[in-house]
């Protein structure tokens with residue numbers, strides 16, 4: 606355990622080629638064609654996907670416009686290949702950290718294009734400086750008449766319950782997840798059990814107010830709780846879905862599909878795979894342990 610923590614701390618020193626070896630599992634590849642191929646594979650198993658262009662932490666408008674162009678290509682590919690897929694976007698990758706109006710217009714252009722193609726877009730939720738702005742973008746787009754968009758709520762934030770209550774009149778599709786960023790304890794629950802309890806509570810708040818939940822978790826306890834709750838409320842198959850990340854708990858994913866639940870896999874692709882995959886590894890120290898073995902134990 607200590608060793609795993611040590612490895613996580615020293616991850617930035619690990620050669621990129623070794624990180625890549627373990628990252629492969631979590632990303633479709635560097636090209637859009639990889640995301641299409643993986644989506645088709647998951648569809649052949651009975652699942653659906655949401656495609657994400659890896660491109661957060663941009664610092665210039667040019668980079669944001671490049672990301673927008675990539676997202677636009679994803680939308681065209683989803684349409685061209687008739688994929689059971691939608692697009693997930695990170696508002697900062699479209700410029701939210703640079704200028705709100707600039708990002709808003711970029712996102713609006715994509716939502717408009719997606720709307721024309723009959724495709725849904727999910728606004729991923731990033732760290733807390735962007736929570737209010739991201740929800741505001743969602744509300745503005747809805748006010749402009751777009752309905753092909755959804756939001757994400759993070760169970761670790763104290764504010765999330767109120768955010769859901771504020772969204773009730775709009776009846777959004779809400780992806781509920783635990784939350785992945787490191788936040789201050791003044792705004793975020795730190796105890797894993799309390800995060801779980803809040804997740805269960807928020808899932809009920811979403812469903813009992815007529816909103817569509819995308820239940821994004823690999824936590825067995827939360828999956829079992831959600832299944833029990835779905836049964837209790839007698840939800841139809843098209844009234845909810847499960848979501849998982851590519852490369853995580855694949856057997857569980859297949860079982861949920863076999864049992865007849867809708868399941869969507871988050872499929873990231875792109876050249877900026879490094880930041881994404883090191884975050885995934887930090888979540889799972891066992892994988893960090895594998896890196897250690899790869900460095901020190903030569904077969």
Ligand SMILES: Cc1cc2nc3c(=O)[nH]c(=O)nc-3n(C[C@H](O)[C@H](O)[C@H](O)COP(=O)(O)OP(=O)(O)OC[C@H]3O[C@@H](n4cnc5c(N)ncnc54)[C@H](O)[C@@H]3O)c2cc1C
Nearest residue numbers: 729730782783784785821822823824848849850871885889
């Ligand atoms: C589809 C999807 C979309 C998401 N979107 C967002 C978002 O917009 N904003 C945001 O802040 N967060 C997002 N997340 C991340 C989420 O907030 C959690 O950080 C992440 O899902 C881990 O939480 P968990 O509920 O799976 O529980 P955990 O307790 O972290 O994991 C439960 C179990 O799942 C397995 N597991 C979890 N992670 C890994 C891994 N990387 N590799 C191997 N096994 C693993 C392990 O067996 C672990 O014990 C998303 C997650 C999913 C599934």
